[in-house]
Amino acid sequence: MNGAEALARTLVGAKVTACFANPGTSEMHFVSALDRVPGMRCVLGLAETVVTGCADGYGRMTGHPAATLLHCGPGLANGLANLHNAKRAYTPVVNIVGDHATYHVGHDTPLTCDVAALAHPVSRWVRLSRHAREVADDAALAVQAACGAPGGVATLILPADTAWSPSAGPRPALPVPDRPQVESPRIDEAARALRQGQPAMILLGTSALSQAGLSAAWRLAGATGAALRTTTFVARMPRGQGRPPIDRLPYAVDQAVAELAPMRTLILAGAPAPAAFFAYPDKPSELWAPGTHVLSLAGTGEDAETALIALADALAAPVRPLGPPPAPGPGLPHGPFTPAAFGQVLAGLLPAGSIVMEDAVTSGRGLFGPTFGAAPHDWLQNTGGAIGGGMPTATGAAIACPDRPVVCLQADGAGMYSLQALWTQARESLKVVTIVFSNRAYRILQAELHAVGATPGPASEALFKLTEPSLDWVSLAQGMGVPARRVDTMQDLADALGRALRSQGPFLIELLC
């Protein structure tokens, strides 16, 4: 058994059963091994950013890693942006990068590139296998590293000769340590702070965003009056009816500062200390007020869910009913796109159990509020600011959850980074409805230019507008086998979305904004 087959069998033995791939010649023996080893679903992405975004979406929904298969340094490079998003979402990913045979690297042939150097910035674990007899051990370690709390990208570099040379066979899966628990002194400290009755906010990060974690936070808010917010971008959050209606900390610095200004206590539950997404000349990087007591209940790698439950128990916070869902608006909205109207349409049509993936920093910004009353769903966001995560992550989520419809809310500028994901949706007959917010601009950048007080000139006109020519998303989708329709009113959106959700396979709606 060669190293490639030992690797494949080790992965399948560790329940890594999906491989998102765009292989090349140096991965040929691994592909051939996958032909022989049952139990791995191989999914092709036509660009590596699709491959890695799929692995991110898959890992977020299953809590267990998929494998990628990438080709040498440039193949990894093309997938780095969505690995960066996965890193920021704490998604477990086993990132396999084929490379030249160990003895071939010294010839510095055209594809030779420092793969490990490229992998480190997005990975929590990087290893280059040096012998076929070590590949299976390395694979078992990679799965373990990817899965250990809080989850992350484990990159295994696979020189071609370690794939084709004889191995020592597969290795069993290694144990994954439990998520570290928060010690009671930190629970007690947070309890003391909340008992003071001063204005307080609990900021909820990825490991707090489970049904149980959110319920505990909801109890705490009821008992103490603390405000609840999630981080500005969430990896995955259960939302809709039956889930506490908790909003995000705003993206805009001034709004976030205003929300945090009254707080005397800020409790971080699996969230980092809140900082501005970008620095601005006249705005702070830290969003909380100078006198605020910032207190970490649970770090991003710790078990924030259990800590929140312990804190609610320490405060004897009673179970708190959610209250009735917000009343639906008076009929479905009409007219052009607004975030509120869009949210109302979405809330009205989103099926129970669906998954929403949002990669739309302008048009998606105001959608949490209008969708609190939607049927129960999970909401995923772009966590790392590397735009173009939307369609790939939605694709991976759909493969992870074949019985759950996926709605991808995709900005047009960001969508053009990874439109190739539509082909994978068609190839795999996935139930993904993509709504492209077609405002035909990098609207966020037009706003940022305005914010710095500059007058638009020829450079910003050329660089921030997506017109001349306008993109035709219906043609683009159809070119990849995804049926599509263009709409420009909320009533047409509702009609198109309803039909798309009732039909089989992927669909794309270009929504002129």
Add this chain to the structure above:
Amino acid sequence: MNGAEALARTLVGAKVTACFANPGTSEMHFVSALDRVPGMRCVLGLAETVVTGCADGYGRMTGHPAATLLHCGPGLANGLANLHNAKRAYTPVVNIVGDHATYHVGHDTPLTCDVAALAHPVSRWVRLSRHAREVADDAALAVQAACGAPGGVATLILPADTAWSPSAGPRPALPVPDRPQVESPRIDEAARALRQGQPAMILLGTSALSQAGLSAAWRLAGATGAALRTTTFVARMPRGQGRPPIDRLPYAVDQAVAELAPMRTLILAGAPAPAAFFAYPDKPSELWAPGTHVLSLAGTGEDAETALIALADALAAPVRPLGPPPAPGPGLPHGPFTPAAFGQVLAGLLPAGSIVMEDAVTSGRGLFGPTFGAAPHDWLQNTGGAIGGGMPTATGAAIACPDRPVVCLQADGAGMYSLQALWTQARESLKVVTIVFSNRAYRILQAELHAVGATPGPASEALFKLTEPSLDWVSLAQGMGVPARRVDTMQDLADALGRALRSQGPFLIELLC
């Protein structure tokens, strides 16, 4: 004057007058500076691989760098693959990557990423500006570093506060050292080797592939009987009528080994020692025979052109006529795609002064021979093996040479990596005719799988075929504003290519292969 404006004025002062860009918030002040500073053409790419590929094509054709403008680590990551190709083509590129303000990095906000770590594998020079008053100095150094022989990628990382803070104003361009000359003992050694009259080959790399370098090589071949080959992939080569008909060293290992086997002397003129593109279990990495005397006339960073002329003079090699161009075939070919037939169509229709960019390792392999008799043109290839260089590089070449038609020969699998380049061609009304070889497979990988003796199974079936669904390149092109047509015979190809070359603006031909 802030750092951004000092940077922009320094670049324009150093004759860096094109900026290929996909900026974000951290680059806002630089964009605003470009709005105020005349002399820089700003061109938007809808994905960073387009941006960097454009810079590669532009630099290959002008010999002088364009600037890029990329957004933080993920933006750079998305552009790395075509920077890798630029590195392998020795293309001068001033690669500007905006980043968080220096004081903001420590907050580890979502987009925070180690930009320098990502830049190093593709760059010959990397610098992070630490103060606005140093940005102009750093920019002048970046241009110098990009231009110094043999040319390469100089990455300047621009924290947002160095862009918006007060500077010391622009700096003048720094001198670029001449390309290092080869000392006479190496000329003499090569002359002695060739005088022995043993079978010899001269392998020509990038710095030898000028009209003068090729003419000197042609004299040498005439006088000594030495065979002439270029490296398997060329950055830019003058070809067609009036230029010596010199073929490439074959891509396939066995063919390359067979061509080199009889040689007792191998003279490297600006080329690295020839090695297999990939390693294979039972094939050598070094392509020359064990007994061959390998001799470096000029390293890749040295002046191979002048060395070849000196060598031809040392051997008193007379000027050698080119002979008549090969007779055209009997009429234009009919029927389905073959490389020979395609080459004949291309040779018949390619306008004088045109530029060919080829990114098609399967379908493009046999095209040098059939196009020796074409009108004079320059031929560019994918130099780094990072597929997807075709359409972006063609786009940048068209911007560099607005009066020269560009024909892009694009494999379909590789084309899907960077199809967004078509939009830039439409936006800029570029004269680029893209021919997509639509064989609906990663054909090279199917061949490689066959070569390792494996039987195709479910994994390789899923991963190597581009069917189910087939891509519709006509829809894809039209979705980005580029008119397009599908053909499946050589006569229809000739009709479509002739019309496209006679019309204005970009066009795409999907050629079913």
